[in-house]
Amino acid sequence: MLPNSDLYPFQMIRSELTWIVGEANVMTDDAQKLSHSIDYYWVPECWHDRGQKLPGPDFVVCPGTAEEVAKVIQVANTYKLPVVPWGGGSGSQGGALPIYGGIALDTKRLNKVISIDPISMTATAETGIITQQLEWEINKAGYSTMHFPASIGCATLGGFIAHRGTGVLSTKYGKMEDMVMSLEVVTPTGEIINTLPVPRHASGPDLTQLFLGSEGTLGVVTKATIKIHPIPEARKFHAFLFKDMHDAMMAGAKLMTSRLQPCAVRLYDEPETARLIKRVLGIDRKGAYLVFGFDGPERIVDIQLEEACKICNLTAIEDLGTESGEAWWTNRYKFFYPPYMFQMPQAFGTLDTVATFSNIENVYWGMKNAVKEKFPEATFIGHFSHWYDWGCMLYARFIIENPPADPAESVALYNKVWDVAIREAIRNGGVINEHHGVGLKLGRMMKDLYGPAFTTLEDIKKTLDPNNIMNPGKMGFKGA
Amino acid sequence: MNIDKYLDIISACRFCFMCRHLSANGLATGRECDTPRSHALIADLVRMDKANLANPDYIRTIYESDLSGANRRHCRGYHADTNCYDEIGLQLALRRDIVEAGLAPAEINAIAEQLKDVAFTVKGTADVLYYRHPCVDRHTPEAADAFARLAPNAAVIEGGDCGTALDILGFAQDAQAVAAKFLAAVKAANCKTLVIPHPGAYHFAKQNFAGQGFDIITSADYLKGLAPKAAKSGKVVFIDSDFLSNYESCNAPRELLAAAGYQVEDFGTNPEESYACGEGAMVQMLYAPTIAKALVERVARFAKAYYDGQTIVVAAPYTKAVISRFAPELKVITVEEAIA
Ligand code: SF4
Numbered sequence: 001m002l003p004n005s006d007l008y009p010f011q012m013i014r015s016e017l018t019w020i021v022g023e024a025n026v027m028t029d030d031a032q033k034l035s036h037s038i039d040y041y042w043v044p045e046c047w048h049d050r051g052q053k054l055p056g057p058d059f060v061v062c063p064g065t066a067e068e069v070a071k072v073i074q075v076a077n078t079y080k081l082p083v084v085p086w087g088g089g090s091g092s093q094g095g096a097l098p099i100y101g102g103i104a105l106d107t108k109r110l111n112k113v114i115s116i117d118p119i120s121m122t123a124t125a126e127t128g129i130i131t132q133q134l135e136w137e138i139n140k141a142g143y144s145t146m147h148f149p150a151s152i153g154c155a156t157l158g159g160f161i162a163h164r165g166t167g168v169l170s171t172k173y174g175k176m177e178d179m180v181m182s183l184e185v186v187t188p189t190g191e192i193i194n195t196l197p198v199p200r201h202a203s204g205p206d207l208t209q210l211f212l213g214s215e216g217t218l219g220v221v222t223k224a225t226i227k228i229h230p231i232p233e234a235r236k237f238h239a240f241l242f243k244d245m246h247d248a249m250m251a252g253a254k255l256m257t258s259r260l261q262p263c264a265v266r267l268y269d270e271p272e273t274a275r276l277i278k279r280v281l282g283i284d285r286k287g288a289y290l291v292f293g294f295d296g297p298e299r300i301v302d303i304q305l306e307e308a309c310k311i312c313n314l315t316a317i318e319d320l321g322t323e324s325g326e327a328w329w330t331n332r333y334k335f336f337y338p339p340y341m342f343q344m345p346q347a348f349g350t351l352d353t354v355a356t357f358s359n360i361e362n363v364y365w366g367m368k369n370a371v372k373e374k375f376p377e378a379t380f381i382g383h384f385s386h387w388y389d390w391g392c393m394l395y396a397r398f399i400i401e402n403p404p405a406d407p408a409e410s411v412a413l414y415n416k417v418w419d420v421a422i423r424e425a426i427r428n429g430g431v432i433n434e435h436h437g438v439g440l441k442l443g444r445m446m447k448d449l450y451g452p453a454f455t456t457l458e459d460i461k462k463t464l465d466p467n468n469i470m471n472p473g474k475m476g477f478k479g480a
Numbered sequence: 481m482n483i484d485k486y487l488d489i490i491s492a493c494r495f496c497f498m499c500r501h502l503s504a505n506g507l508a509t510g511r512e513c514d515t516p517r518s519h520a521l522i523a524d525l526v527r528m529d530k531a532n533l534a535n536p537d538y539i540r541t542i543y544e545s546d547l548s549g550a551n552r553r554h555c556r557g558y559h560a561d562t563n564c565y566d567e568i569g570l571q572l573a574l575r576r577d578i579v580e581a582g583l584a585p586a587e588i589n590a591i592a593e594q595l596k597d598v599a600f601t602v603k604g605t606a607d608v609l610y611y612r613h614p615c616v617d618r619h620t621p622e623a624a625d626a627f628a629r630l631a632p633n634a635a636v637i638e639g640g641d642c643g644t645a646l647d648i649l650g651f652a653q654d655a656q657a658v659a660a661k662f663l664a665a666v667k668a669a670n671c672k673t674l675v676i677p678h679p680g681a682y683h684f685a686k687q688n689f690a691g692q693g694f695d696i697i698t699s700a701d702y703l704k705g706l707a708p709k710a711a712k713s714g715k716v717v718f719i720d721s722d723f724l725s726n727y728e729s730c731n732a733p734r735e736l737l738a739a740a741g742y743q744v745e746d747f748g749t750n751p752e753e754s755y756a757c758g759e760g761a762m763v764q765m766l767y768a769p770t771i772a773k774a775l776v777e778r779v780a781r782f783a784k785a786y787y788d789g790q791t792i793v794v795a796a797p798y799t800k801a802v803i804s805r806f807a808p809e810l811k812v813i814t815v816e817e818a819i820a
Contacts, residue, residue, distance in 0.1 A: 024770060027511070034513035034521055038495070039648070045495045051528050062510045090497040108510030112781075128510065132501040136749035140786070154497030295564075337558045338492035338565065427665060444558035 010058070013079055017061055017103075020071045021078065025109070027060040036060055036086055036104040041094035041441060042349055049344045050407040055097075056106035057084065064109045066184060066192050066222035073220070074190035076103055082470050082480045085216035087128060087156030087454055092350060092441025095163060095215045100480035107158050110222060113137045121371045121432055122181055127158030137182035143228040146173035146263075150336045161221050162241050163437025164213040168332055170386045171256075172263035172295070172384045173229065177433060185211050188465035197225070210460070215437055216471040217462050235263065235295035236305055237325030240316040245269040247315045248288040249384070253357040254294065254311050256387050259440070260304050263385040265292040266328070269364075272381040272397075280334050281327050288318055291328045336430050347403035349441075351382075351421045352433035356391035359429035364387040364394055366428040367421045371398055374420050375413075386434060393434035396421075423448060438475045446476030482573035482580070483523050489570045490527060493520035498558075499567075499790030501552040504754045505544065509776035513541045516551050516567040516652065518625050523574055534583055542574050543588060544768045547592070547648065547761045548754035549726030568727075568760075575650030584650065585639040587767045592651050598658050600665035605635055608702070609671035609694075612638040613678035615762075617800035623677060626820035627699055630706050636673065637665060644684035645762045659688050666694065675702045677816070679723035680762050686728065689736070698724065700732035700795070700815055707819045710741040716818060717787045719747045721795035722760035733815045740819040747792060748782050755779050759798040765805065778807035783810055795819045 017026045024189045038044040046053055058081075076083045084103030089096055090160035096102045102240045107128030114124045116138065123138055123145070132152045135145050149155065149167040161164065166175040167256070173179065183195045195208040211218055242248035247269045255265065267381040270278055273289040283289065290312065294304045313319065334340055355363045364382060375398070382396035398417055403410040422432050422445050432442055432449055447454050454476065461477050462468075473479035483490070493516045500506060505514035512518060523539065525532040532538060549568055556564035578584055584592070602609065608631065616624050617638065628634075636731070643659035646652075666674055674689075676682040679697035685696045716737060724730040737744045747755050757775040758764040767773035780803075783792065791811040794800050803812045 001647065029513075029540075030535055030542040031513040031518065031522060031537045032511065034525070035515070035518040038521065040495070040497060048494070048524070060512070086512070088497060088500065090500075106510060106512060108506070108512075111507075111510065130501045130507075133507070133749070140749045151497065152500040153499060333498070334558050337555070338496055339499050341496070344495070 002081045009079070013075065013081065014059065016061060017072060020075070021061055021063050021068050025062040025064070027062070028058070032060040033057060033395055036089065036098060036106070039089045039094060039096050041093045041097065041439070042347065042414065043094060043441075045098060045344060046347070046410055046414075049252045050405070050410075052407055055099050055259065057098040060106055062106045062109045066186055069105065069220050070185045070190045070192050071185055071220055072103065072105060073469070074189065075264050077189060077467050080467055081469060082173055082472050083469050085158070085162070085220050086156040087159035087162070088130060088151070090151050090154040091159060091163065091437060091439060092339040093163070093437045093441040095437050095439030095471070095474055097440060099440065102480070105220060107156060114223070116141045116143070116228070117362070118143075121228050122225050123228045124223060125157055127161060127221050128156050130154065131155055131160065134165070138228055142231065144231055145179070145226060146229045147176075147179060148332075150333050152333070156226060157226075157252070161224055162215045163439075164435060166386055166435040169263040169295075171265055171388070172261055176284050177209060177385070178405050179226045180208060180212060181225040181227060183211055183221050186220045186222055186296055188219050188467070188470040192222070192254065213437070215439060215475050217475050218478055219470060228276060232295040234298035234301045235293060236304060236322060237291060237293035237299055237329045238309060238322050239289060239291040239320040239324040239328060240312040240318055241285050241289060241318040242315065243287055243317050245288045245364070248290045249361060251312050251315055252290060252384065252387060252392070256389055257305070257357070259310065259389070260308055261294070262292045262304070263295045263388070265392075266290070266383055266385050268383040269381060271379070272383050275381060280331055280340055281324070283320065285318070286434065289320070291325050293325065293329060321385055322334075330377045342399055345403065347400040347410060349414065349418060350436060351396040351398065351418070351425065352436045353396065353422075353425040353430040353470060354386075354391065354393045354434035355411040355428070355430045359390055360394060363425050363430035364396065366424040367396055370420050371417060373419055377402075378417060394430070418442070437474060440474055443474060443476040481526075482576040483527060483570065486523070486525070486573050488568040489565050489567060490520050490523045491518055491674070492565045493517055493567050494524050494554055495503055499554045500809040502550040502554050502754070503774060504546040504548045504550065504758070507557065507753070508778045509771060514545065517569065518572070519545065519571055522542070523570055525578070526574070533577060535559070537585060539578055540553060541583060542571060543585065544577065544771050545571055545761060546556075546754070546758045546764065546766070546771075547571060548722045548756065549760055550722070550752055550754040553726045553750055572648065572650065574728050575648075576652050579650035589651055591763055591766055592646060592649055592654065595641055596644045596654050598661060600637055600639035600662055601706055602665060602669040605669070606633055607672040608634040609666060609669050609673065610634040610636050610675045610699070611677070611681065612636050613676070613681050614638075614641055615797045615801070616677050619815050620797040623797060624815040626814075626816035627677060627703070629820060630703055632769045634725055635669060635671065637669065639665075642681055642684060643688070644680045646700055648680070648762050659684070663689055663692060667692065669794050673697060673702070675699050677797070679721035679759070680798075683723040683727045698730060698732045698734040703816070703819060704732065704736050704739055707736065709739060712741040712819065715743045715745055716793045717747050717753045717790055718744050719794045719799055721799070722756045724795055726754065726760070736815060736819060737793065742818070747779075747787070755782070756794075756796055756799045757802045759796045762798065765802050772802050773806045779803065780807040780810060
């Protein structure tokens with residue numbers, strides 16, 4: 001953080017930035033700094049809640065073109081100033097927090113849909129566009145991104161690219177790394193580059209995939225070409241109740257390994273069924289709630305739905321029908337609105353982990369038992385929310401109703417839960433994580449996760465970003 | 481403090497991002513502080529330490545807000561079973577706290593002084609009293625003239641804003657004083673129906689003058705009964721009013737256009753976003769022209785992309801005025817003009 005806004009260096013940098021993006025787009029006011037000092041990560045929320053002053057950026061800069069982004073980064077290199085890209089600020093891992101001050105590079109002025117190609121079914125957009133706005137613009141042309149995350153209203157396209165985000169229909173339409181065709185990136189030294197225009201090739205390692213998930217540590221993604229899809233003729237859902245999570249998991253796995261092609265599958269463990277499914281959907285049952293859906297031409301949807309129901313009817317204790325499935329789809333975002341979402345003073349976190357079907361239950365029980373044993377004050381709930389041919393993602397959550405009032409103690413306890421749970425997940429074959437990213441929160445576990453391979457990632461970072469200006473201290477990389 | 485009545489909203493919105501795609505200012509400027517989350521964070525700091533109320537950056541942010549109500553309406557859609565989070569109420573409470581602490585910016589005080597200077601007069605006697613609101617008079621006299629042609633026998637009240645803008649700027653007591661004068665003038669006119677062409681004033685009147693012995697309706701509602709049916713044809717692109725759509729759930733202008741024979745297409749890409757260009761803040765362009773311009777530029781971008789050269793019909797006089805100021809190349813008319 002620069003020491004004093006009255007000093008020469010501060011004013012010099014400010015003038016340089018202003019020259020690039022204009023007066024109105026270089027902000028140093030307290031309202032902007034406050035807004036960029038808290039994201040959706042529990043720790044800054046807790047600090048704010050307990051009246052602590054949070055580290056913020058020295059400058060909030062809102063460029064309007066990739067060229068402006070490049071010039072801002074060149075200035076940052078001159079002054080060795082950290083640059084932290086900020087999209088919607090709704091990341092849960094602290095990835096966009098400007099913990100060392102410097103420049104919060106807010107991308108939201110890069111908000112245009114540039115072109116739609118109805119022949120190849122792709123769209124090219126600037127990455128600061130909020131994804132709901134992107135979806136609406138694509139809808140206007142008669143298509144859909146099929147990207148429906150709970151954070152659709154707040155996160156930007158770039159935010160999703162930065163941490164390999166996903167949406168409710170990932171099982172059919174994929175995660176962000178499956179949706180993206182190519183990227184325009186401003187590198188940490190301020191060059192504008194483009195990755196190859198198609199994602200399937202044999203022209204060396206795929207640079208698109210290198211930048212996907214790099215969380216602003218390897219540059220700023222300024223433009224992306226993504227796949228778009230026709231609006232399906234039908235989309236139908238169905239839900240079942242199982243005696244327990246294991247039975248439901250077996251049915252879900254069977255559904256996937258039978259190579260049916262659901263657009264969504266979601267399984268809630270018994271505690272989450274009792275807590276959230278009851279509260280949000282009003283379905284008051286003991287057991288594990290499994291819902292799935294199919295979309296596409298109606299005849300194909302009906303056939304697939306019938307086959308999926310056959311699988312579930314073998315072991316389910318109750319067929320909850322299409323109505324209960326449709327209710328889930330209608331209310332899919334509701335879980336994340338107050339008062340359904342967890343709130344201060346509760347301490348809570350999403351222990352997002354992904355594993356093969358062979359390992360996923362071990363991951364679940366490993367984490368659950370470890371949390372239960374070491375932190376009796378914590379409740380552990382979970383659902384399995386993104387399903388693939390080979391496994392699925394565990395969206396486990398812990399909730400501590402009354403964490404210590406002292407913020408340092410509270411954060412220490414919070415971090416301990418993560419340390420215990422995530423290391424247990426890794427030990428059982430889990431990968432942290434599936435779609436929330438690493439950020440600040442999980443950086444310290446990257447070495448455990450990658451082993452010696454982490455050095456390769458560090459080498460890439462050092463080569464691309466010799467001055468270590470891009471989002472320092474995140475993803476396990478060196479701080480500023 | 482006024483914000484003390486909104487503690488549950490502060491606590492819900494301060495860490496919530498779920499409606500940010502509808503923050504009109506935020507979409508137009510890209511600024512992170514132009515969201516309910518940031519407004520709630522500011523309110524939270526004020527709650528923790530009143531000294532924060534004096535921070536000029538916070539004061540400016542709160543006054544620059546568009547108050548479109550789109551966020552609140554979206555939030556309400558998810559809370560049929562509980563109280564909706566009134567993020568607009570919180571912002572207005574903050575404004576009242578700022579004013580009561582004597583911290584309102586000079587340009588806001590200057591506007592308030594003008595708004596307090598009212599003298600209501602009624603011309604004519606009739607069951608129907610038409611409120612020739614100063615915004616209508618100044619920005620869209622053609623709308624008032626169109627109304628007069630369609631309803632020549634209506635009496636007319638004029639002489640200032642009835643308290644709406646003062647209320648929105650945080651001058652609650654002054655707003656009530658002006659409202660009392662307006663009410664006295666309306667009552668003296670002995671009308672049965674008060675017709676209000678200004679959506680903000682209509683909302684304020686519904687809040688403050690209900691149950692006073694006369695009906696309060698919008699001019700669109702009134703004209704529905706008078707305008708010749710199906711006399712028009714073709715498609716019109718329509719921008720709704722924040723006050724009518726997001727505050728009052730009133731669909732009268734759209735219904736009027738449809739009854740007149742138009743095929744109404746809503747402007748933009750979606751039914752939730754506000755395209756009214758700061759109408760909810762009523763006088764925003766007077767003291768925050770940069771923001772007002774950014775709001776218009778967003779609308780102009782969509783107009784060029786989707787409706788190039790077409791006429792846009794707006795429900796609020798403010799919307800016409802602000803678009804005409806910052807994007808004079810766009811063809812914008814009021815609902816009254818469209819059906820006249
Ligand atoms: S108004 Fe509702 S959706 Fe918007 S920030 Fe507040 S609680 Fe969240």
